[in-house]
Amino acid sequence: MSTKILIIDHSDTDYLKIKSILGGYGVLLASDEKTVSAMLDNHSDIKIILLETGLRGTDGMALIRKLNETDRSHGYRVIVLTHQEDENIEIAALKSGAADYIRKSIQTDVLKERIGMHVNLLDYQQEIEQHQHEMDLTFNMIFEQAPIGIGIAFNAFPSTKEDNPFFSINPVYAEITGRSKEELRTLGWASVTHPDDLEENMEKYNRLKNGEISGYSMDKRFVRPDGTVVWVNMLVSPLVLSGNQSYKHISLVQDITKRKIAEENLKESERSKSVLLSHLPGLAYRCRYGRDWDMEYVSDGCYDLTGYRPESLIHSRDLSFNDIIAPEYREILWEEWIDILAKQMPFIFEYEITTADGKRKWVLEMGQGIYNSQGRTEALEGIILDISERKEIENDLRFHLKHDRWTGLYNQSYLESLLDEDMKTSDGKKALIGINLSYLHSLNMIYGFHYTQELIKKLASTLKAYTSQDTLLFKMYDNQFAFYVRNYNDRNELESFCKEIAGTLETALALEQINAGIGVMEIEPHHRKKVDQLLRSLLIASEKAIDNLDDYSYGFFDSRMEEAIIREDVIKRELLQIA
The missing domain is CATH 3.30.70.270 (Reverse transcriptase/Diguanylate cyclase domain)
Known part of the structure; x- marks a missing residue:
């Protein structure tokens, strides 16, 4: 489709002259505003409008402004046709929105070059706008459909559209906080942050604003309108925005409430296990499967049970656990484990150990094998309890029975x-x-x-x-x-x-x-x-x-x-x- 040029002039002579010079373009003629409007409605491919400023019955400057206010104004350029003595008109036309002016002492080459230049600039502009449009669509799609919350220029304290025109949050951010975009702008993020996290958040935010850091991340809590708390991991980085804006940052937030709950449950489980192990009359262990029972983990109860510190047994640093087992039980214990592991059954066995001070203690070991996907034993885990008092009572009962x-x-x-x-x-x-x-x-x-x-x-x-x-x-x-x-x-x-x-x-x-x-x-x-x-x-x-x-x-x-x-x-x- 050839580029079309609309000439607004009452002179057929000028029209025909210009048409002959611009033979490669589709040239149209309009002599009044009504015709101009009809032409623009019927020809969407008009890219250049040549306007005779002295058109009878028409205010040329007003028409220029009107043409630049239409929905299609970004698709064409207005160039005025003036006379040699019309410098004031030329200036007024440019101020009214004309892209250029051409004097009527028309030279063929100049006219072609000027029109060609404007057509090319308009094409480039439209390509850039199309590219920008596609980028905007891509950004909007990412922004709206991202699985994490995105906040742009989110103000810390209450603000308005005029104060913070770049503020924006995506739907996930709104869902996480339980508040709308306008509600968040009005409140500011400080008022919806959990009080226990606010001091750390403000300290990092101020350092970012002052240019002391290039960004920060933290786990924090937002308080929803119903009083419930949601944990998020937040990453904040600087954002370059036009103008002298107060809010120049972008924040990414991800809901980690389930992870935090799991961590708290794990922490509580570890605490309970720690309490249990600390009161266990013995030790918990994980060791390699071998005659030396090379320990990979030993609980703190090891010292009370054996007189040796846990670290002295880890990887047999000072001695192996086999050295602690009373000699007459070592082979029996090994054979019992072999039999149990072959059947993949729990292990329960009583035997004696020799403590660091040379005393003997009766212990009860309860453990199991840890097997890989092929069923091979990778390690042993269990507990070893001090049953010396029980054995003493049993021996006493056994003695009195006889x-x-x-x-x-x-x-x-x-x-x-x-x-x-x-x-x-x-x-x-x-x-x-x-x-x-x-x-x-x-x-x-x-x-x-x-x-x-x-x-x-x-x-x-x-x-x-x-x-x-x-x-x-x-x-x-x-x-x-x-x-x-x-x-x-x-x-x-x-x-x-x-x-x-x-x-x-x-x-x-x-x-x-x-x-x-x-x-x-x-x-x-x-x-x-x-x-x-x-x-x-x-x-x-x-x-x-x-x-x-x-x-x-x-x-x-x-x-x-x-x-x-x-x-x-x-x-x-x-x-x-x-x-």
């Missing part, structure tokens, strides 16, 4: 369980030797119960001297003791042992002048009696011995005693049937 509280000797219950187990085998000879001190009851009436109990404790200590791995001493019911002898050679050995015991008792009870009986029950291989029958037989043998005229005599349970017991049982049953 021992008499007053004398410290093994008790009858333990003897019965031991006999139950030993009677399942026929290895070696076994015998029970019972010491019957039933006459001690008579001393209660004379000296009191406490005296008798102390005497029993004294006798227990005396008799304990005869114990060995195969000769065990037990405190039985009432005022009874019993030796359980294993792996003896023959009856002669038992008789010698009984004589020695009898002599010791005679010496120990010389002042009390009471008798004691010693009964012996040999347990034959594959003995079929129950344990309570054995103990009953032992009691009978010791009572028979105490009934002998000789002091501190002993007697073996034999078949005659067995027959007497059977006869006694038969008589009792017959009497019960008669009754």
